[in-house]
Amino acid sequence: MTSEPVPTPAAPAPAARRAPAGAAVLREDVTEAIRAAVFEELAAVGFSKMSIEAIARRAGVGKTAVYRRWRSKLHLVLDLVSAFAVQGLPAPDTGSLRGDVRALLEVLTHLLRHPVASQVIPDLLVESARNPEIAEAVRGVLLQGQEGIAGDIVKAAVARGELPPGTHPERALDLVIGPLYWRLVVVRGDLPADYLDELAGAVAAGLGAGRG
CATH class of the missing domain: 1.10.357.10 (Tetracycline Repressor, domain 2)
Structure with missing residues (x-):
């Protein structure tokens, strides 16, 4: 009596590659909301009193959303100008x-x-x-x-x-x-x-x- 060949296990499907940490796509609508908030904050208090916290509140986002895009309020404003x-x-x-x-x-x-x-x-x-x-x-x-x-x-x-x-x-x-x-x-x-x-x-x- 001949034995049936043992089937070879199928190779596991390759795991889906995950994007590396920090490589998430920045949402353009959030970026534009932050830029709009900068205009409003500048009109209200001027550059010297403007803060990342206040900009984030106006834009309806967290401070991290701002800092992921710009290092400081100066870089944020210079980005608008450029x-x-x-x-x-x-x-x-x-x-x-x-x-x-x-x-x-x-x-x-x-x-x-x-x-x-x-x-x-x-x-x-x-x-x-x-x-x-x-x-x-x-x-x-x-x-x-x-x-x-x-x-x-x-x-x-x-x-x-x-x-x-x-x-x-x-x-x-x-x-x-x-x-x-x-x-x-x-x-x-x-x-x-x-x-x-x-x-x-x-x-x-x-x-x-x-x-x-």
């Missing part, structure tokens, strides 16, 4: 200095009308005068992208012969942003229909005044 800055945007390429400046003015006008510009940045600038760490961080976030675009605009204008070699992009940026910031954030006035066209012409003429 999110609306022009970092990563290509420099305008209209073929003329005046056209490039006009295009940049259009972008900056939209940015300066954003609540970050009208509510968050002025408060950070006040704190910057008292705290060198904040001043350095704000400078890096606000100027990095803009200076890159201004540098590209100036470089192209020099190549076309519209500006003299050695023109400083930082000074060009001052001429572009200064009037807009004063008008939209400090004075909070409306812009006449031809304001950006006239400002673009004035900036281009001012930058080219030293040519030759």
